Amino acid sequence: xxxxxxxxxxxxxxxxxxxxxxxxxxQEKHMDLSGIFDDRGNYRFTDFWQFLKVYEAATxxxxxxxxxxxLTTAVLEESAASGVVYSECFLSPDFCGNRDLSAWxxxxxxxxxxxxxxxxxxxxxxxGIVTCIRHFGPDKARQSALCxxxxxxxxxxxxxxxGDEKVGRPADFAWSFDLxxxxxxxxxxxxxxxxxxxxxxxALADLRPERIGHGVRAIEDLALVDELAEKGxxxxxxxxxxxxxxLYPTWRQHPIGQMYDRGVKVTISTDDPPFFHTTMARExxxxxxxxxxxxxxxxxxxxxxxxxxxxxxxxxxxxxKTLEPA
Numbered sequence: 001x002x003x004x005x006x007x008x009x010x011x012x013x014x015x016x017x018x019x020x021x022x023x024x025x026x027q028e029k030h031m032d033l034s035g036i037f038d039d040r041g042n043y044r045f046t047d048f049w050q051f052l053k054v055y056e057a058a059t060x061x062x063x064x065x066x067x068x069x070x071l072t073t074a075v076l077e078e079s080a081a082s083g084v085v086y087s088e089c090f091l092s093p094d095f096c097g098n099r100d101l102s103a104w105x106x107x108x109x110x111x112x113x114x115x116x117x118x119x120x121x122x123x124x125x126x127x128g129i130v131t132c133i134r135h136f137g138p139d140k141a142r143q144s145a146l147c148x149x150x151x152x153x154x155x156x157x158x159x160x161x162x163g164d165e166k167v168g169r170p171a172d173f174a175w176s177f178d179l180x181x182x183x184x185x186x187x188x189x190x191x192x193x194x195x196x197x198x199x200x201x202x203a204l205a206d207l208r209p210e211r212i213g214h215g216v217r218a219i220e221d222l223a224l225v226d227e228l229a230e231k232g233x234x235x236x237x238x239x240x241x242x243x244x245x246x247l248y249p250t251w252r253q254h255p256i257g258q259m260y261d262r263g264v265k266v267t268i269s270t271d272d273p274p275f276f277h278t279t280m281a282r283e284x285x286x287x288x289x290x291x292x293x294x295x296x297x298x299x300x301x302x303x304x305x306x307x308x309x310x311x312x313x314x315x316x317x318x319x320x321k322t323l324e325p326a
Contacts, residue, residue: 004298005085005322006280007305008269010213010236012162013089014059015272016075019043025061033057043275048194048245051275052164059095065110068096072114078273080122082280086319087124088310090131090162092144099143101150112155125319127311128156129188130180134163138172145176149183158310160188160213165195170206177207186310188213188236193247197221204233211236211308216247219255229263234308239287240278241271251290267305299323
């Protein structure tokens with residue numbers, strides 16, 4: 001394991017739930033989720049769309065704020081074990097209280113309490129990005145955006161969109177993003193994973209994010225790659241996720257290396273780590289092996305990640321000290 005402190009910007013909280021954790025919750029609630037696990041107890045899916053169904057089935061066990069508090073603790077323990085010192089996670093009011101503001105506040109309070117305890121005990125700092133679900137449609141996205149706007153502050157610091165990129169258009173969600181931006185939230189958007197370069201262009205034009213989740217298929221349009229580099233748009237790249245889902249056959253063929261070489265601000269994240277059998281430590285190790293990256297490259301990427309983090313300047317300065325060479 002490359003022994004460096006790490007900054008992660010693209011992590012779905014529910015998607016980071018260890019399978020054993022979800023099985024335990026299912027047993028407590030007398031729910032039969034055997035169909036979503038394979039013979040080894042791992043999540044079972046064959047493509048991205050089945051992954052979404054398994055994800056949502058697993059999330060069905062998370063029914064109370066206390067469940068999310070326990071989940072947060074479990075996820076941050078895993079992240080800290082990989083050397084992560086700062087993390088941002090995607091949270092959806094669709095799953096936390098069914099977009100009811102009062103219930104959302106209760107879930108958020110429980111998550112934040114668990115995050116504060118992990119910061120005290122494990123030295124890892126967490127911030128939340130409210131995320132609407134694209135395939136749930138624009139109307140539900142507006143409700144999620146209202147929840148985000150009402151709880152924006154020093155802990156809920158961003159707004160984004162995830163889900164099936166082939167459903168709808170970024171422009172359909174512009175109202176939600178405008179509301180979130182007016183509330184002071186920083187903006188990110190999933191694009192360029194299952195949609196091609198045009199999906200990245202559409203997200204940039206219609207949602208005006210400063211970060212793009214994934215964005216890797218921009219590599220199919222080198223003019224777009226150079227535009228991303230020139231404008232300083234940050235890509236939240238999740239190589240292990242892309243490879244596990246079949247976007248690229250091997251680590252060496254993943255475009256993160258080419259994008260880095262062309263001056264794009266790339267960062268490294270795990271997306272939904274137990275689904276894709278990865279950790280931040282594994283991402284670093286496999287990238288070092290694939291591209292001969294040394295500690296200097298990973299320190300640069302960590303600094304890029306921290307500069308792009310959706311946190312206040314005092315937090316950024318505190319985390320920066322942990323990234324300094326010993």
